[in-house]
Amino acid sequence: MKLVKLLYPGLRIKRYLALGALGMLALGAGLAYLLLYIYALGGSVPHVLPNRVMEVALFFVVGVALVAVGLWGLIRALTPLWNPSVRGGNFADIILQHQHRGSGPRIVAIGGGTGLSTLLRGLKEHSSNITAVVTVADDGGSSGRLRRDMGVLPPGDFRNCLVALADAEPLVTKLFQYRFNKGSGLDGHSFGNLFIVAMSDVTGSFEEAIYESSRVLAIRGRVLPSTLANVTLSAQMESGSLVRGESSITGSRQRVRRVFIEPARAEAYPEAVRAIEEAQMIIIGPGSLYTSILPNLLVEGIRQAVADSPAPKVYVCNVSTQPGETDGFSVADHVDALRLHRANLFDTLVVNSNVAELPAEWGNKPLYPPSGPLDGFRVITADVVNPEYRLRHDPKKLAVVLMNLYNMQKGKNRAARRFMTKPTAAAGA
Numbered sequence: 001m002k003l004v005k006l007l008y009p010g011l012r013i014k015r016y017l018a019l020g021a022l023g024m025l026a027l028g029a030g031l032a033y034l035l036l037y038i039y040a041l042g043g044s045v046p047h048v049l050p051n052r053v054m055e056v057a058l059f060f061v062v063g064v065a066l067v068a069v070g071l072w073g074l075i076r077a078l079t080p081l082w083n084p085s086v087r088g089g090n091f092a093d094i095i096l097q098h099q100h101r102g103s104g105p106r107i108v109a110i111g112g113g114t115g116l117s118t119l120l121r122g123l124k125e126h127s128s129n130i131t132a133v134v135t136v137a138d139d140g141g142s143s144g145r146l147r148r149d150m151g152v153l154p155p156g157d158f159r160n161c162l163v164a165l166a167d168a169e170p171l172v173t174k175l176f177q178y179r180f181n182k183g184s185g186l187d188g189h190s191f192g193n194l195f196i197v198a199m200s201d202v203t204g205s206f207e208e209a210i211y212e213s214s215r216v217l218a219i220r221g222r223v224l225p226s227t228l229a230n231v232t233l234s235a236q237m238e239s240g241s242l243v244r245g246e247s248s249i250t251g252s253r254q255r256v257r258r259v260f261i262e263p264a265r266a267e268a269y270p271e272a273v274r275a276i277e278e279a280q281m282i283i284i285g286p287g288s289l290y291t292s293i294l295p296n297l298l299v300e301g302i303r304q305a306v307a308d309s310p311a312p313k314v315y316v317c318n319v320s321t322q323p324g325e326t327d328g329f330s331v332a333d334h335v336d337a338l339r340l341h342r343a344n345l346f347d348t349l350v351v352n353s354n355v356a357e358l359p360a361e362w363g364n365k366p367l368y369p370p371s372g373p374l375d376g377f378r379v380i381t382a383d384v385v386n387p388e389y390r391l392r393h394d395p396k397k398l399a400v401v402l403m404n405l406y407n408m409q410k411g412k413n414r415a416a417r418r419f420m421t422k423p424t425a426a427a428g429a
Contacts (some may be wrong), residue, residue: 016073023066030059104129105406108279110226110296110306111135112157115287117164118392119316120221122399124165130221131275132161133302137233137261137295140247142179142189146197153206153230157292158223159192162210165219172217207269224275226296229266233295235259246291250324258340259290261298268301276305281406284346285316286393289326289334297343306345312409313346314402319385319393323363331370335377347378350401354383356390364391380405 104127109119112135123130136153138144143154163173176192200209210223233246237254249256276282284306287293297303306313315338321329329337331351338344355366369381382401386394 016070018070019066019073020070023063023068023070026059026063026066028063030063033059105280106275106278107131107281107283108133108276109283110293110302111285111287112138112292112296113287114160114392115285115292115316115318116157117160118395119283119286119398120161120164122395122397123402124220125396126399126403128220130165131272131279132165132221132223133226133272133275133296134158134161134223135292135295136225136227136229137231137246137291139232139245142193144247145189146193150197152197152200153225153228155193155196156190158210158213158225159190159196161223162213162217162219163192165214165221165223166217167220176217207271222271222275224272225269226272226302227266227269227299229263231266231295231299232262233259233291234262235290246295249291250288250322253324255327256290256325256337259294259298261295266299268299268305273301273305276302276309279309279311280410281402282306282309282311282313282346283316283402284314286318286398288322289318289329289337291325294338294341294343297338297345298341303343303345312348312406314348314350314405315346316350316384316393316398316402317352318367319352320358320364320366320391328365329367331367332374334367335374347376348380348405349374349377350380350382350384350398350405352383352385352393353381354385354387358390362391366390 106129107123107127108131109116109123110133111119116132116134120130120132134157138154138156139147141156143156146152147154159176163176166173166176176190176195178191180186180189180191196206196209196213199212200206203209203212207225207228210225214223232244233249234242234244235249235252236242236257236259237252238257239254241252241254243249243252243254249259284297285293297306315335317331317334318326321327326334331349335344335349351369352367353369355368358364358366370379373379380401382397384393384398384401386392
């Protein structure tokens with residue numbers, strides 16, 4: 001079993017076939033070894049077996065073991081290909097797609113809310129080595145009620161990320177997102193949130209519940225909390241007032257001066273730190289600036305791990321402002337807010353270039369690309385907006401821009417340079 005785990009970072013068809021072939025070779029060699037000695041002794045089997053039993057047995061044991069491991073690994077590797085949600089094209093094309101994802105870059109995406117799940121939905125088509133580091137500051141809606149009533153971390157953002165990365169049956173993912181609209185105590189809760197909370201009670205820990213839920217949904221990657229601490233997000237407003245609670249900050253409709261978490265020294269989740277340390281690319285955002293992105297980077301262990309990482313670090317700016325949180329903000333205002341919180345840890349910004357005015361009743365304003373350079377940052381402008389809902393990124397467009405950036409910086413695809421704008425200033429945070 002340990003050998004299979006060692007050999008199984010993703011889909012590895014060739015090595016499993018090779019193991020099976022070696023096993024068959026060992027079995028054939030054992031049989032030939034036995035027949036040679038029988039022949040040499042004139043077919044006298046009783047005299048052969050007592051003398052050569054250990055040599056023959058060794059060949060057969062090794063052969064059977066190799067065939068079993070190869071067959072088990074092959075079945076495990078090919079099982080996802082029968083999933084209806086990933087079918088399409090011929091069988092060879094599907095295998096190549098899975099091999100490509102399995103050998104994709106180690107990407108860490110940091111954030112929460114709808115923005116993070118949108119990003120993950122696009123990235124999973126390019127790599128299976130994705131780790132989502134998710135905020136635990138949510139205290140509104142179904143997640144907030146479960147957090148207060150059950151004493152668990154808020155499950156909502158985790159559920160959205162799990163579904164975004166899922167390879168499970170479409171019906172299963174739809175079930176996880178199903179929200180009850182009636183019933184005493186059930187109204188407003190989503191099935192996925194209740195499932196995670198129940199799994200947390202069954203397994204004994206929230207992190208184990210997320211792991212087991214990941215297996216149920218057959219996700220491509222991992223979803224991890226930034227911290228296991230019971231974090232409360234608070235904000236000091238420009239008016240001088242103090243607002244406690246993630247949902248209250250947006251609801252206050254005041255301009256935020258700065259945010260902070262309690263406890264201030266919340267310990268970073270070790271697996272999340274390790275994923276950041278091993279990452280080949282780190283993506284911050286998109287998502288709510290003060291209530292989804294910064295709560296992760298205010299966890300000192302997460303912030304320090306990102307700062308120390310040599311991997312390319314990208315901040316994906318939102319395509320529009322968010323009412324009650326970033327009203328009137330420009331791209332530069334987003335960067336200044338991150339800098340104020342010592343969270344300007346990135347070297348590159350991705351900004352939407354396909355800008356159009358939004359309906360006034362939405363309350364959002366489009367974010368225009370900066371007209372001039374931003375100190376110390378490379379700015380990449382590209383069409384990454386969802387044309388059908390211009391408040392959100394398009395998962396596929398955004399993923400292509402990010403993967404082209406990764407390939408360009410790693411020298412794997414020089415042709416990707418044509419998708420990039422020239423740096424507006426020397427890179428570096």
